Amino acid sequence: MARKIRVLVAKAGLDGHDRGAKVVASAMRDAGFEVIYTGLHQTPEMIVQAAVQEDVDAVALSILSGAHMTLFPRVLELMRAAGIGDVLLTGGGIIPKEDMAALRRMGVGDLFGPGTTTTAIIDYIRGATRGDTAAAGAAGQKPARSGPAKAGSAR
Amino acid sequence: MSLVENGAPEAEALLERVYGARPAAPRVGITGPPGAGKSTLVAELALLLRRLGKRVGVVAVDPTSPYTGGAILGDRVRMSELSTDPEVFIRSMATRGSLGGLASRTEELAELLSGWGSDITLIETVGVGQSELDVAQAADTTLVVLTPESGDAIQSLKAGLMEIADVFVVNKSDHAGADQLVAAIRSALALRAPAPWRPPVVRTVATERRGIEELHEAIEAHRAHLADPKAQGGRREKIRARLKNAIRERILEAAWERQGLAALLDRAADQVLGGAVSPYRAARDLIERITDHGERSPN
């Protein structure tokens, strides 16, 4: 059976602007992904517990409030503690390039600023999870993750 | 769980190991037309169960788009309060276009949740397509959730939806038409042949946390009924149906995966299209070939 890419889409923090997150989620659905949409006002703890239970291939956060430098690292930390440090953490919002670079150095994946097309995001996630998928697809198993975040542990 | 969902070879071994490792958690299916408030109801039920100290598993099923193969699984949104509780495990599942395959997959996920230690597993379904019948199969107790807005539609409600209910829930029962709906359900039930279990009708207002205790009591009552030896016949029927389903699926899957069969199907379709052969004849021929193959070569 064809393996589906499962992505968690969440709005972290208090910000309620979910237009972008919903549009991206819809586009992902139209690209064949299974999107676990957790809605607004998610804390890092809520996001990571969901990511673990849903066994997602990627976590995508939408942060427009400027609080990305506290939220992304915290989510990454919790993901690592929960044993899913090698799952792709990506997202978008109003994030300066310097901050994107700083986050990438910490282990977060590529982040997307205003004006990014949904296609770009979808292609990125496909690519970041594909190499694993192809190899493991035949066996139908959960692949070892490659990607920008190298926590080192293979599955 | 993904191993199981994707049909990986390891999945069977995993399921084997899990089955029976812990007592199977009772499964409650929650189904009904869209907009009935099922998600909120499931969340409230889960909160109640938590207050009673139970570990809760939730399987939330949403439809896969037939055009794109993707799905938006949004049931967690209504369950925010539960999403940091380590004693609650919520898994969102897409139907993935399965016809009947859904029941098996749901059951298998529910098995895994038992293995995790769930004391009770709630299975929520979207209420379109065949999914509610599948869920009823996978569940021990099935709740059918209706609202006064769906009231008139009792007659037009999909065949089978009325029959599968072990408990009827009238949600949004503070809306106009609730009394009429309850009455309509009761009279529909009265027309049935007497049976050992009479589905109760529970009124709830899930958004205001009303009626949830009563609902829980009704579920427990049904559970007690199932434990009663007189009810074994019904349970045996269910298990029998489950086995049949599981077997049928695997046979079909194995058959289609065989080389050449896909091509045969294409050829048959062309023949039917060209008028050379009737669809019934074409189907019969294909079936013969499939079963022939099944006999001759081992799985």
Place this chain on the structure above:
Amino acid sequence: MANAARTETRTEPRKRETSRAPAPDSAAPSGTENGATPPPLFETLSGIPVKPVYLPEDVKPGLDERLGEPGKFPFTRGLHPEMYRKRLWTMRQFAGFGSAEHTNQRFHYLLAQGMTGLSTAFDMPTLMGYDADHAMSFGEVGREGVAISSLEDMEILFRGIPLDQVTTSMTINAPAVVLLAMYVAVAEKQGIPPEKLGGTVQADMLKEFIAQKEWICPPRPSVKICVDMIEWCAKHMPKWNSISISGYHIREAGATAVQELAFTIADGIGYVEECVKRGMDVDEFAPRLSFFWDVHNDFFEEIAKFRAGRRIWAKLMRDRFGAKNPRSWQLRTHAQTAGVSLTAQQPLNNVARVAIQALAAVLGGTQSLHTNSMDETLALPTEEAATVALRTQQIIAYETGVPNVVDPFAGSYFLESLTDRVEEEAMAYIRRIDEMGGIIHAVERGYPQKEIADSAYRFQMQVEEGRRVIVGVNRFGGEEEISIPVLKIDPEIERRQIERVRAVRQRRDAARWEQAMKDLRDACRTDKNLVPYVLDAVRAYATLGEISDLFREAFGVYREPAVF
């Protein structure tokens, strides 16, 4: 009417197509200058088809009646006979960030620059009913607006500003009753009674559930508190606009102009119905209801929207609700240029966008206007950008001659035809919502939310296909690096705010606080108007978070339906 029937069915099928189209792996490249350009869209942003030329026969007969005169029913041409010749619209620029002291400074600056009214933005924790020291506030204090946790913050915010001489607009919704009470309490300390206070509190919870999503409690208790404020202000604050029924956020969330108009008016109907149910006479409160429109790019559609809005509301108030006072028939509105239309790429372009949008608002007859700053996509605006935005309004007001004539486009074949069309399509939505049992039912079912999500998705797909051009983004540029300036909010602000709110809790009269909270808690269990109880709590220095928590306990916390 054939028209209405056509428009009703028209909106459904078109949506389904675009939202279900599978995105191919090889996505069509968005149109660039060199690539194959997709066919242009000759339709408004709401999807209303637009002809090359409009002729007299494009206007349905009976125009004179539909137009009326400015200052007379149905107010299509404007609320006043002379409009801006007599008095310009209020130039009201939104401001607020960091601490109350910082914002107070910005207020003084803007007043000195010629702004005529104050408008306050609050930070996310305040908007959501959390004190600065709550776990959910972490990292967000003072970031997108001013942090107000207690009356003390409010006192600092308005220090040195005579509240009987300025009007203040407070953009706050879920805990609006708390902020309103604090404003009244601050004025009290300045020796000014509530009757003298002029301004607005947004307090429109229905649009929160539909679009902005800053909520605490579920729809029904939230609306009840809005009605409490309308009732109390009708009696005690006659110069105060107790609600700003907003279309802005609905638009920003992705609605079309028609949907913005329809859902906002439906919200208005909802509030009026609740007030009337409570036994209020419609003329008691209707004159103080105010509105808030977005002003987006489609120049003529926006003007048509303003005009159609006034006409629809006038007819509803007079004929459906039986209002007798002509002031009850008037849709008074604030407008803000569309934040969502601003681009991060080539930000100077935004100055042009804002100027054109502002012009549309003026031609549309707005009562007050906020113009966005060019750098607002990425962060709170810098002082220079905020000044340019204000100057834009001043240039329109003093240099263009536009304010000298009321509704100059009246009689235009195109504009009148468009105004009629926008009205029809909006009314189709409003009728459908009525059939659902009203806006509260519609919101609980997720109907407007779904319409908006569909429009947002459709728009995005049009942009990605290149059919909708965004200058500097999918055409004429778009390659350059966007440099997002970091308006660094000093983390000290959060720390100091936390200290302050804790100090307030320590310092206050505990007995007085306890009594006030108890009274409020008891009142929540009844049908009583909560405003006086919140006033007492606020005077006793109960914090915003404490009062919000009380509401959470009494009324429950809202969980949204995930609608796609």
